[in-house]
Amino acid sequence: MIRIVVDTDPGVDDALALILALRSPRAQVMGIGTVAGNVEVESATENALKVLRLLGRAEVPVAQGCAAPLVEPFHGAHGVHGRDGLGDCGLPPSGLRPSAEHAADQLVRLAREWEGALVVVALGPLTNLATALLKDPRLPGRVRRVVAMAGAFGVSGNVTPAAEFNVWADPEAAERVFSAGWPLTLVGLDVTRQALLADEHLERLAGAPGPVPPFVQAIVQAPMAFAAARSGLRALALHDPLAMAIALDPTLASDAPELPVAVELRGAWTRGATLADRRSQPAERGLGPARAQVCLRADVPRFLAAFLETLAG
Numbered sequence: 001m002i003r004i005v006v007d008t009d010p011g012v013d014d015a016l017a018l019i020l021a022l023r024s025p026r027a028q029v030m031g032i033g034t035v036a037g038n039v040e041v042e043s044a045t046e047n048a049l050k051v052l053r054l055l056g057r058a059e060v061p062v063a064q065g066c067a068a069p070l071v072e073p074f075h076g077a078h079g080v081h082g083r084d085g086l087g088d089c090g091l092p093p094s095g096l097r098p099s100a101e102h103a104a105d106q107l108v109r110l111a112r113e114w115e116g117a118l119v120v121v122a123l124g125p126l127t128n129l130a131t132a133l134l135k136d137p138r139l140p141g142r143v144r145r146v147v148a149m150a151g152a153f154g155v156s157g158n159v160t161p162a163a164e165f166n167v168w169a170d171p172e173a174a175e176r177v178f179s180a181g182w183p184l185t186l187v188g189l190d191v192t193r194q195a196l197l198a199d200e201h202l203e204r205l206a207g208a209p210g211p212v213p214p215f216v217q218a219i220v221q222a223p224m225a226f227a228a229a230r231s232g233l234r235a236l237a238l239h240d241p242l243a244m245a246i247a248l249d250p251t252l253a254s255d256a257p258e259l260p261v262a263v264e265l266r267g268a269w270t271r272g273a274t275l276a277d278r279r280s281q282p283a284e285r286g287l288g289p290a291r292a293q294v295c296l297r298a299d300v301p302r303f304l305a306a307f308l309e310t311l312a313g
C-alpha cells in the first residue's frame with residue numbers, strides 16, 4: 001500500500017489522475033491539496049471535490065492551497081480546461097467543502113504523521129510544495145518520495161518553446177522543489193506527450209458501467225477540441241495520469257536516470273525552462289547541485305491499457 005498526498009490544479013487531466021489514484025488498490029490517498037494553476041484555486045478545490053463526489057469518496061480530505069505563484073502572477077489555462085476547469089460541461093456542484101487546513105500545512109502534518117512513508121504526487125504548479133518547505137525545512141527528510149509532473153528536458157515546452165506549464169506557472173517554486181534534496185522523480189513532457197487519449201478510447205469506454213465513463217466523456221471534450229484546433233490532432237495528453245501511474249508503479253518509467261537538473265529563472269525567452277545534464281562525464285560548467293530522476297522513456301502502452309481499465313471500473 002502506498003500512502004500518497006496529491007497536490008493538484010484540476011484541470012481535466014488532474015481529475016483523471018485523481019480517479020486513477022482513488023481507484024488504485026495499491027494507493028491510499030491520505031489527502032488532496034489544491035493549488036492555483038489551470039484555474040483559480042477555488043475552482044481547483046471544487047473540482048477535486050466533484051471527483052470525490054463522483055466516486056463516493058467524500059471522506060478524503062481536500063485542503064485548499066496557494067491562490068497565486070511565489071513571484072509570477074497567476075495566469076491560468078482556461079482556454080484548455082474551460083472556465084470552470086472541467087471543460088465547462090455543466091456538472092452539478094459537489095455539495096462538499098474543503099477542510100479548514102491550508103494545503104501546505106496538510107502536507108507538513110501528513111509528512112510528520114507518516115514519517116518516511118508518504119509519497120507526494122504533484123500535478124500542478126509547485127507553489128504548495130515550496131511553501132511547505134519554508135514551513136518545515138526538515139520536510140525533505142520526512143517524505144519517502146516526490147513525483148512531479150513537471151518540465152520538458154529533451155523536448156520543447158507546451159506554454160513557450162522552452163517551458164512546460166507547471167514549471168512556467170511558478171518557476172521559483174519549481175527551483176526550490178528541484179533543489180530541496182528529497183528523492184524526486186520528474187515526469188515531464190518527454191514522456192507525457194506520448195500518452196494520448198483518443199476518441200477510439202472513449203468509444204471503448206462508452207459501454208462501461210457506472211458514473212465515471214460519462215463523466216470522462218463530458219470533461220475531455222473541451223481540451224480535445226482545443227488540441228484539435230491547435231495541432232490538428234484531436235487527443236488529450238494524459239500528463240497527470242501518467243505521472244500518477246509512475247508514482248504508483250515506478251516500473252512504468254523504463255528509462256529514468258538520476259541527473260543534475262535546473263530551472264531557468266532569468267531567460268527572456270527561456271524563463272521556466274528545465275534542464276537536465278545528460279553528458280556522460282561530470283563536466284565543468286555543469287548545473288547546480290540539484291539532482292532528480294528524470295523520466296526519459298515510459299511504457300506508455302502498458303500505462304494506457306491499465307488506465308482505461310481503471311476508468312472502465
Ligand code: RIB
Pocket residue numbers: 009011012013014037038123124125149158164165166239240
Ligand atoms: O503541462 C501539463 C501540466 O499543466 C498538467 O499538469 C496540466 O494539468 C497542466 O497543469
Ligand code: CA
Pocket residue numbers: 008009010011013014037038123124240
Ligand atoms: Ca495539472
